Amino acid sequence: MELLIRVLAVLAGFLVLPLVVGQAEHKVMAHMQGRVGPMYAGAFHGWAQLIADGVKFVQKEDITPRDADRTVFRLAPLVALFPYLVVVMTIPIGPGLVAQSLDIGLFLVLAVLGIGVVAVLMSAWASANKYSLLGGVRGAAQLLGYELPLVLAAASVAMAAGTLSLPGIVEAWQPWWLIWQAPAALVFFISGLAEIRRPPFDMPIADSELVFGYMTEYTGLRFAFFLLAEYVGIVVIAALTTVLFLGGWHGPMEDQLGWLWTFLKIGVLSFVIIWLRVTYPRMREDQLQRLCWLILVPVALAQLVLTVAVKSLL
Amino acid sequence: MSDNGERIVPGKGLLDGLAVTLKTLTRRSTTQQYPDVQPDLPPRSRGVIALSEENCTVCMLCARECPDWCIYIDSHKEEVVVPGAARARQRNVLDRFDIDFSLCMYCGICIEVCPFDALHWTPEFEYAETDVLDLLHDKNRLGEWMRTVPPPPAHDVLGEPSKEEATAARKAAGPGAATAAKTARPAAVRATPRTTAPAAAPPAPARPAEPRPSAEAPAPEAKAEAPKPDPRPEADQ
Numbered sequence: 001m002e003l004l005i006r007v008l009a010v011l012a013g014f015l016v017l018p019l020v021v022g023q024a025e026h027k028v029m030a031h032m033q034g035r036v037g038p039m040y041a042g043a044f045h046g047w048a049q050l051i052a053d054g055v056k057f058v059q060k061e062d063i064t065p066r067d068a069d070r071t072v073f074r075l076a077p078l079v080a081l082f083p084y085l086v087v088v089m090t091i092p093i094g095p096g097l098v099a100q101s102l103d104i105g106l107f108l109v110l111a112v113l114g115i116g117v118v119a120v121l122m123s124a125w126a127s128a129n130k131y132s133l134l135g136g137v138r139g140a141a142q143l144l145g146y147e148l149p150l151v152l153a154a155a156s157v158a159m160a161a162g163t164l165s166l167p168g169i170v171e172a173w174q175p176w177w178l179i180w181q182a183p184a185a186l187v188f189f190i191s192g193l194a195e196i197r198r199p200p201f202d203m204p205i206a207d208s209e210l211v212f213g214y215m216t217e218y219t220g221l222r223f224a225f226f227l228l229a230e231y232v233g234i235v236v237i238a239a240l241t242t243v244l245f246l247g248g249w250h251g252p253m254e255d256q257l258g259w260l261w262t263f264l265k266i267g268v269l270s271f272v273i274i275w276l277r278v279t280y281p282r283m284r285e286d287q288l289q290r291l292c293w294l295i296l297v298p299v300a301l302a303q304l305v306l307t308v309a310v311k312s313l314l
Numbered sequence: 315m316s317d318n319g320e321r322i323v324p325g326k327g328l329l330d331g332l333a334v335t336l337k338t339l340t341r342r343s344t345t346q347q348y349p350d351v352q353p354d355l356p357p358r359s360r361g362v363i364a365l366s367e368e369n370c371t372v373c374m375l376c377a378r379e380c381p382d383w384c385i386y387i388d389s390h391k392e393e394v395v396v397p398g399a400a401r402a403r404q405r406n407v408l409d410r411f412d413i414d415f416s417l418c419m420y421c422g423i424c425i426e427v428c429p430f431d432a433l434h435w436t437p438e439f440e441y442a443e444t445d446v447l448d449l450l451h452d453k454n455r456l457g458e459w460m461r462t463v464p465p466p467p468a469h470d471v472l473g474e475p476s477k478e479e480a481t482a483a484r485k486a487a488g489p490g491a492a493t494a495a496k497t498a499r500p501a502a503v504r505a506t507p508r509t510t511a512p513a514a515a516p517p518a519p520a521r522p523a524e525p526r527p528s529a530e531a532p533a534p535e536a537k538a539e540a541p542k543p544d545p546r547p548e549a550d551q
């Protein structure tokens with residue numbers, strides 16, 4: 001019974017948070033770019049923009065290309081969305097406030113996040129479209145590359161905390177980790193961005209050269225699912241960074257307001273993710289790989305060495 | 315130092331970019347809300363071209379100079395019999411005057427080149443069509459745009475008088491004042507007919523008897539008045 005309540009709560013959060021982030025993205029982007037387009041729908045400040053988008057997506061025809069591999073094509077958006085649901089289940093919001101506390105939470109999260117590659121490859125191959133295929137290949141190269149720094153950075157913090165359980169890591173967190181684990185946090189955040197294919201890491205769907213990459217053939221609700229997956233991805237990456245590196249619910253009055261601190265930190269990080277998107281242009285394929293292999297991976301490895309050194313000194 | 319200073323601090327450009335977007339976030343947007351609020355266009359805006367059909371003499375200069383060849387003109391000649399004249403005169407009548415705005419590049423050459431002020435820019439810009447063929451405006455449609463032509467801007471108060479004005483003033487002033495009128499500024503041009511012309515023509519019509527504005531009066535009035543003294547010397551003779 002209690003599990004059911006928790007699952008329902010997670011489901012509600014899973015449906016609401018991405019919408020909040022999506023709305024925030026519309027507004028923040030509009031302000032940052034001095035645009036008024038997203039301020040139009042609805043009377044005040046364009047509050048109805050997201051609803052209008054939803055209505056638009058529902059109206060659109062659901063097209064499956066003739067040569068597409070139908071089942072795989074239709075399944076791909078769900079495969080893109082589903083792993084995030086699993087991840088959200090394991091994220092602790094406050095002390096004891098977690099849908100499913102697992103001893104190997106971090107391990108599961110990292111493993112499940114990797115399923116994103118499968119969704120990209122499924123949609124890319126099943127679309128039977130050369131742009132989709134090219135986008136999918138790029139996506140696979142990017143996701144496989146950035147998986148490594150992501151895991152290494154997470155491993156560093158797990159070593160520091162001495163546990164793989166997410167609530168355990170938050171428990172063990174100390175404010176001075178902000179400095180000690182800062183490189184890992186940065187690497188984790190950046191490779192997390194690449195993992196959810198957000199700009200500036202949106203090479204796989206570079207619309208100026210690949211139409212829309214692996215999403216080219218998707219229409220209507222299926223396309224909306226991909227978009228939703230992107231917004232959930234923002235929430236997930238922000239939440240994981242919060243839990244692993246920013247001390248989750250730690251803050252003044254953490255016993256009562258712990259969950260508020262978590263949400264606040266997630267909100268701030270989501271804002272940063274949107275901010276980065278507005279500021280930076282899309283990275284080229286070679287820059288993307290260069291950043292991954294020449295900067296992020298070495299930094300993550302150095303952080304591992306540092307973590308081990310500090311750990312053995314203490 | 316400041317030249318390659320940016321290269322010494324790695325990532326400075328990235329941070330500067332973040333600062334720019336964050337600053338923009340806090341500022342109000344200056345975008346003009348066009349469909350809701352009509353833009354405040356300056357009078358010289360190039361929206362669409364208007365044709366004043368009465369002014370057109372079918373000289374074809376505009377059609378020939380148009381770089382895109384998007385002006386189409388057809389005409390025929392008509393005889394005008396003037397009673398008492400030795401022979402009938404011929405007059406051009408415009409049958410067709412079209413401008414194809416799907417080709418026009420709004421260079422304004424046709425307007426510049428028309429010797430008879432038959433073509434004008436108007437700031438109207440809302441004439442989009444769903445069919446490209448409808449962008450061919452015929453002479454009626456071009457004529458309707460005439461209503462939207464803004465009045466010409468006022469002359470520069472301190473500028474030299476135009477040739478016509480100077481000639482008119484000289485004629486009005488008589489042979490003696492010729493040199494003075496040639497170099498005179500509008501205020502002086504106005505002053506000259508005031509002192510000389512009424513003296514030469516005491517029974518002149520009511521116009522000179524109007525209350526005279528002082529010499530600092532705005533220039534457009536001076537412009538409007540200056541050519542008028544023209545017929546007066548002839549009337550006196």
Ligand code: SF4
Nearest residue numbers: 380418419421422424
């Ligand atoms: S504006 Fe230029 S292109 Fe257009 S009709 Fe006139 S001369 Fe031709």
Ligand code: SF4
Nearest residue numbers: 370371373374376428
């Ligand atoms: S140049 Fe002027 S007068 Fe001559 S045909 Fe064109 S519009 Fe008419």
